[in-house]
Every structure is written in structure tokens, then in C-alpha cells.
Amino acid sequence: MDASIQKPLLGAPDSAYQTFPQRNAHQLDREYIRTLQNKRLFLAAFAAVLGNFNFGYALVYTSPVIPALETSNIPTLKITRVEESWFGSVFTLGAAAGGLSAMLLNDRLGRKLSIMFSAVPSAVGYAFMGSAQGVWMLLLGRLLTGFAGGVTAASIPVYISEISHPGVRGTLGACPQIMAVLGSLVLYALGLKLSWRWLAVAGEVPVLTMIILLCFMPNSPRFLISKGKDDEAVRVLRWLRGQNTDFHREFEQIKESVRQQSRRISCAEIKDPFIYKPILIAVLMRFLQQLSGVTPILVYLQSIFQSTAVILPEYDAAIVGGVRLVSVLIAAFSMDKAGRKILLFISAGIMLASNLILGLYIHYTSLPSHNSTTTIVNGTLVSPESLTAKPSGYITLIPLVATMLFIMGYAMGWGPITWLLMSEILPLKARGVASGLCVLVSWLTAFALTRFFLLVVQDFGLEVPFLFFAVICAGNLLFTGCCVPETKGRSLEQIESYFRTGRRSLMRNHI
Numbered sequence: 405m406d407a408s409i410q411k412p413l414l415g416a417p418d419s420a421y422q423t424f425p426q427r428n429a430h431q432l433d434r435e436y437i438r439t440l441q442n443k444r445l446f447l448a449a450f451a452a453v454l455g456n457f458n459f460g461y462a463l464v465y466t467s468p469v470i471p472a473l474e475t476s477n478i479p480t481l482k483i484t485r486v487e488e489s490w491f492g493s494v495f496t497l498g499a500a501a502g503g504l505s506a507m508l509l510n511d512r513l514g515r516k517l518s519i520m521f522s523a524v525p526s527a528v529g530y531a532f533m534g535s536a537q538g539v540w541m542l543l544l545g546r547l548l549t550g551f552a553g554g555v556t557a558a559s560i561p562v563y564i565s566e567i568s569h570p571g572v573r574g575t576l577g578a579c580p581q582i583m584a585v586l587g588s589l590v591l592y593a594l595g596l597k598l599s600w601r602w603l604a605v606a607g608e609v610p611v612l613t614m615i616i617l618l619c620f621m622p623n624s625p626r627f628l629i630s631k632g633k634d635d636e637a638v639r640v641l642r643w644l645r646g647q648n649t650d651f652h653r654e655f656e657q658i659k660e661s662v663r664q665q666s667r668r669i670s671c672a673e674i675k676d677p678f679i680y681k682p683i684l685i686a687v688l689m690r691f692l693q694q695l696s697g698v699t700p701i702l703v704y705l706q707s708i709f710q711s712t713a714v715i716l717p718e719y720d721a722a723i724v725g726g727v728r729l730v731s732v733l734i735a736a737f738s739m740d741k742a743g744r745k746i747l748l749f750i751s752a753g754i755m756l757a758s759n760l761i762l763g764l765y766i767h768y769t770s771l772p773s774h775n776s777t778t779t780i781v782n783g784t785l786v787s788p789e790s791l792t793a794k795p796s797g798y799i800t801l802i803p804l805v806a807t808m809l810f811i812m813g814y815a816m817g818w819g820p821i822t823w824l825l826m827s828e829i830l831p832l833k834a835r836g837v838a839s840g841l842c843v844l845v846s847w848l849t850a851f852a853l854t855r856f857f858l859l860v861v862q863d864f865g866l867e868v869p870f871l872f873f874a875v876i877c878a879g880n881l882l883f884t885g886c887c888v889p890e891t892k893g894r895s896l897e898q899i900e901s902y903f904r905t906g907r908r909s910l911m912r913n914h915i
Contacts, residue, residue, distance in 0.1 A: 503841070765802050
């Protein structure tokens with residue numbers, strides 16, 4: 405093999421990204437990272453991911469609220485079965501609309517202002533739900549909070565990646581997922597003590613905290629440079645990295661990257677592999693992430709757990725949330741050590757095994773099948789067979805263990821890493837639009853799966869969706885091996901260089 409091909413791209417004499425010609429770029433990066441001060445960077449990231457905390461809180465708001473509304477003494481608030489399904493799923497439609505809006509907001513307002521803008525529909529949505537006098541107010545509140553969640557889902561990962569440096573980007577990239585899971589746990593905990601109206605009021609707290617903190621946080625340097633505000637970008641880098649660091653070198657790297665992508669993306673440019681390959685990878689990852697079954701499994705978790713006698717229903721959500729939180733924390737501390745791809749492989753493998761075990765267990769036990777008379781009661785699948793001939797003994801632990809493993813596998817890899825990779829690999833000129841497209845695809849897929857899951861169960865049996873999810877997870881393994889680049893320890897500029905040139909040597913030489 406040609407020796408020049410084996411060299412890192414930034415060290416090649418003829419590279420357009422030859423930022424440091426006198427010394428090895430990777431060594432300079434390591435030395436630079438060791439000098440950085442991260443306290444202000446962590447503060448800015450914390451202010452932003454409060455939006456994800458609110459997202460996780462709002463997503464599971466229906467869990468304790470629907471049972472309360474079913475027994476409401478107010479006739480206009482007593483919810484029907486059809487209204488329940490819309491109350492749960494309309495959030496995903498709002499999130500899809502928010503992701504679509506983020507395509508425009510991210511490029512026009514910037515990442516920070518887009519996150520701050522999301523506080524408006526979120527606060528109004530909680531106000532509608534907290535003061536609801538009819539079901540329409542609850543549905544509108546869910547739609548608005550979902551819209552806010554879609555905006556933050558598209559904006560926060562990009563903002564964090566653009567203010568971070570390679571030394572901490574993996575860890576900080578997992579923070580949105582961590583905070584979303586934490587928000588869900590807080591909702592479950594408060595739901596044991598507060599009424600559903602006060603839960604909506606409590607949801608205003610992280611929203612207001614986020615917008616106050618973000619008022620004092622900077623825009624991302626890359627966005628400022630793209631708008632011609634170089635002096636402000638230098639001040640931001642000084643604030644984020646520390647006064648006595650060589651942040652000017654990083655500024656020149658970012659500026660060169662922005663210069664090469666200064667024009668807005670055109671239809672003709674979409675044919676360029678440098679543009680369409682990372683966008684296609686990011687969109688397919690979000691599509692496959694949802695097709696692996698995470699949303700319907702979480703939404704209909706009660707049906708799965710009621711196939712065993714080892715778990716009390718009121719503790720299901722807390723157990724799931726606890727497993728998710730621990731797994732996301734493991735991923736956060738592993739991403740910059742083990743790498744992104746190895747965690748994606750492990751994650752997909754665990755989800756494949758879990759879905760396969762669940763599908764085969766349901767098929768070979770007395771749970772409802774497609775030729776049974778199946779009824780759905782309060783989101784729980786009930787049939788004569790399941791009531792009279794349930795499996796007993798230790799075998800009833802299988803659905804519980806398999807479901808916990810699935811959630812653990814998802815939270816360790818395909819949950820947080822898809823968000824991180826989306827923010828890392830998308831080219832700057834298409835980043836705002838493409839990140840919004842990813843969120844749109846993700847939430848439309850989630851809505852479709854959640855909406856039709858029970859219909860498939862009634863017509864074909866509960867095992868069919870899980871076997872389908874297992875096939876998708878097997879495809880995720882192939883997709884990871886063939887299409888996903890390893891971005892561990894790489895700057896955004898180096899990742900862009902990889903897609904521009906196609907030279908895998910850059911991605912194989914880890915910092």
C-alpha cells in the first residue's frame with residue numbers, strides 16, 4: 405500500500421486541511437486538549453441539556469395522568485379509549501413538527517436561540533394541561549410540549565458538539581440522553597405524590613431554569629463564524645477553553661472548515677458524496693433506531709410485564725427508568741474510551757437477543773396468538789389463554805429479564821450514540837436542515853409504530869412485532885459494520901475531511 409495513504413490526513417503535505425505543517429496534528433491536538441479548562445464548557449452544556457430533561461419529563465407525562473383522568477369527576481375531562489391513544493401519541497406528532505421547524509430555526513436563529521425558543525411552546529403547553537377544563541386542552545398541551553421536544557432534540561446535540569472539543573465530546577454527547585432519562589424518572593417520582601395538574605406546573609421549573617441560564621451562555625463558535633462574527637467567536641472560544649490556552653489554533657481550524665462550507669447547500673450539491681453520505685447515514689440511523697422497537701416497547705411495557713407475576717405494575721416505570729439511567733451513564737463514560745462503533749455493535753447485539761427471546765417466549769407459551777380472542781384492557785393484552793394457562797415458576801422471569809436487557813442495550817448504544825453521531829458527522833452547511841430531518845424521520849417512525857403496534861398484535865399475535873424488531877436489530881449490526889465511521893477522538897474538521905476524501909486512514913488513527 406502507498407505509504408502516503410497510511411498517513412493521517414492532517415499530516416499529509418498536500419492536504420487542504422494542513423493546519424499545522426510543522427508538527428504532527430494529532431500530537432498537537434492531544435497537547436492542546438490537556439491545557440483546556442472545561443468548567444464553563446460543562447456549565448453551557450448543562451444549561452442546554454435542561455431542554456432534554458424537560459423533553460423526558462413531558463414524554464412520559466401521560467403515564468400517571470391517564471389513570472387519573474379515567475376516574476375524573478369532571479365529565480369534560482373523563483377520557484375515552486380513543487382519546488387516551490391520541491393523548492399518548494400526539495406528542496410524537498408535535499415532536500415531528502418541531503424537528504421540521506428546527507431545520508429553519510437552527511440555520512436562521514442559531515443553535516442556542518433555537519433551544520431558547522423551544523421554551524415558549526413548552527411553557528404554554530404545560531399551562532394548558534395544568535389548567536385544562538376539557539380534553540382538547542390536554543391534547544393541545546401535549547402537542548405543544550411535543551413540538552418543543554422536537555426542536556430541542558434537533559438543536560441541543562448540535563450545540564453541544566459545536567462548543568465541545570474531542571476530549572469530552574463523547575461524554576457530553578451522552579448528556580442529552582442522560583437528562584431525558586432523568587427527567588422521566590423525576591416525573592415518575594413526582595407522580596406518586598402530586599396530582600396531574602401539579603405535575604404540569606412542576607414541568608415549568610426546568611423550562612424557566614433553562615431559559616434563564618442560556619441567557620448567559622454563548623452561541624457556538626462555528627455558527628458565529630458562519631455568520632461572519634469572527635471576533636465574537638474568538639471571545640466565545642476564550643470563554644469556553646480558558647484565557648491561557650492556545651484557542652486561536654482551534655479558531656483557525658473551525659474557520660477553515662466553515663470557509664469551505666460557507667455557501668448554503670443547493671440541490672446540485674446533494675449529489676456530492678461529502679454531503680449526501682453523512683446525511684444518509686444519520687437519517688438511516690434514526691430510522692433504524694426507532695424500528696428496533698424502543699418506543700412501542702416502552703409505551704406498551706405494562707402488557708409485556710403482566711405476562712409474569714414477578715413485577716408489581718406500579719414499579720415497572722421506575723425499574724425501567726433506573727436501568728435506562730445506569731446504562732446511559734455507562735455509555736457516557738465508555739464512548740471516548742471504547743469508541744462509538746463497538747458500543748453500537750454491543751447495543752444491537754443485546755437488542756437482537758432480547759427481541760428474539762421475547763418473540764420466541766411469547767410464541768411458545770400460552771400468551772395470546774393471532775387466532776385467539778384478544779382484548780385490550782387499559783393498554784393490557786388479555787385473552788382466555790393468558791388468564792387460565794400462564795407459565796409459572798422461574799420461566800416467568802424471562803420476559804422481565806429480556807425486556808430489561810433490551811432497554812439496557814438500547815441505552816448503552818443506539819439510544820445516545822445515534823444523537824451524538826448525528827451532530828458529529830453532518831456537514832456544517834447542511835447541519836441545521838439535516839438534524840431537523842433526522843428528528844422528523846425519527847418521530848414519524850415512532851408515531852407509526854406506536855399507532856399500529858396493537859393492531860398488528862390483534863391480527864397476527866404479540867410475538868410478530870418482537871421477531872420483526874429482532875430482524876431490524878440484525879440489520880443494525882450490518883449497517884454499523886458497513887456504513888458507520890468511528891469518530892472517537894476526532895475533531896469535527898477531521899470527520900468532515902474523512903467524508904470529503906473518503907480516506908479511512910484518518911478514522912483508523914485514534915488520538
